[in-house]
Amino acid sequence: MPPLITTTPTAAKLWLANGAFWFCLAIYCWGSWIFGPNFVTNTIGREDAPDSYVTLVRACEIANTIFGLLIVWFFMLKPKLRTGKFSFDGLFFLAAWMMYFQEPWLNYNGQQFMYNTVLINFGSWCGYIPGWNSPYPERIPVGGPLVMFCYITYVGMAGYLGSRFMAWYKAKKPNITNLHLVGATFTVLVVGDTIFESLLMRLNIMGYPSAVPELTLWAGEYYQLPLYQELQWAATFTAMACLRFFRDDQGRCIPERGLETLKLPTRLNTFARFLTMMGFLQIAFLLTYNIPYFYWSTKGGSY
Numbered sequence: 001m002p003p004l005i006t007t008t009p010t011a012a013k014l015w016l017a018n019g020a021f022w023f024c025l026a027i028y029c030w031g032s033w034i035f036g037p038n039f040v041t042n043t044i045g046r047e048d049a050p051d052s053y054v055t056l057v058r059a060c061e062i063a064n065t066i067f068g069l070l071i072v073w074f075f076m077l078k079p080k081l082r083t084g085k086f087s088f089d090g091l092f093f094l095a096a097w098m099m100y101f102q103e104p105w106l107n108y109n110g111q112q113f114m115y116n117t118v119l120i121n122f123g124s125w126c127g128y129i130p131g132w133n134s135p136y137p138e139r140i141p142v143g144g145p146l147v148m149f150c151y152i153t154y155v156g157m158a159g160y161l162g163s164r165f166m167a168w169y170k171a172k173k174p175n176i177t178n179l180h181l182v183g184a185t186f187t188v189l190v191v192g193d194t195i196f197e198s199l200l201m202r203l204n205i206m207g208y209p210s211a212v213p214e215l216t217l218w219a220g221e222y223y224q225l226p227l228y229q230e231l232q233w234a235a236t237f238t239a240m241a242c243l244r245f246f247r248d249d250q251g252r253c254i255p256e257r258g259l260e261t262l263k264l265p266t267r268l269n270t271f272a273r274f275l276t277m278m279g280f281l282q283i284a285f286l287l288t289y290n291i292p293y294f295y296w297s298t299k300g301g302s303y
Helices: 009-034 051-083 088-107 145-172 178-202 227-245 266-296
Strands: none
Touching: 009 088, 009 266, 051 088, 051 145, 088 145, 088 227, 088 266, 145 178, 145 227, 178 227, 227 266
């Protein structure tokens, strides 16, 4: 794939600095949470769940963890052991996992989204995010294996499969424009995410207690699903797919181009590549999902 953007050393430095900022912010918030007083399980309402439902939730947690570990093995560890280096896809999935840091950010200004407290959880790091404005941030049950591994098994895999779709569609229609290619990928991802999240809503694993009724499927039900968040997730997945698909003849994605001009120590090259990719995905997640949700949080009602 010919490069879409020519990267300068200055741009490479900016991408690297951006990634370092997000990495340090995540480590600070996670560290403060894990070693602070808010690393506590939220069990509110858990006693009301029937045993059959608890069994279902534990089965989902186990299955998702196994799937996540398989991805870690096949895309990260196995290529590293075989070649001595992390593959592009290994770094891609690792960068996707770091997006987990922004998972609860849609609740920044008010309660928009919640996971079921039956899930294994240790509260959240939200109270350590600068400017957090929503009450009881420590009670958001996001810190657990199901949600954590979802950023590999679902979010990372959605970006990966989206880029594979782009390659297939481009081979089938070699004369299509990049805009057409991106639009087709976005459409497929909207449909896929709507189906998947509808299933999770029906299983009552998670829910959107605040939504704009006129823009929501099944408004007023516990499984209501805001349509705008489907578009936002699809936009995030599409950005991830583009990161993986639009690479130059050396296999470099846009943010990692130009790193060679910085003459970094060899032992830091892989970490630098990871930081640029991770920083790109953090910005993409913020712009395509969380910032739009900050707007919707001022418009939503509750059921």
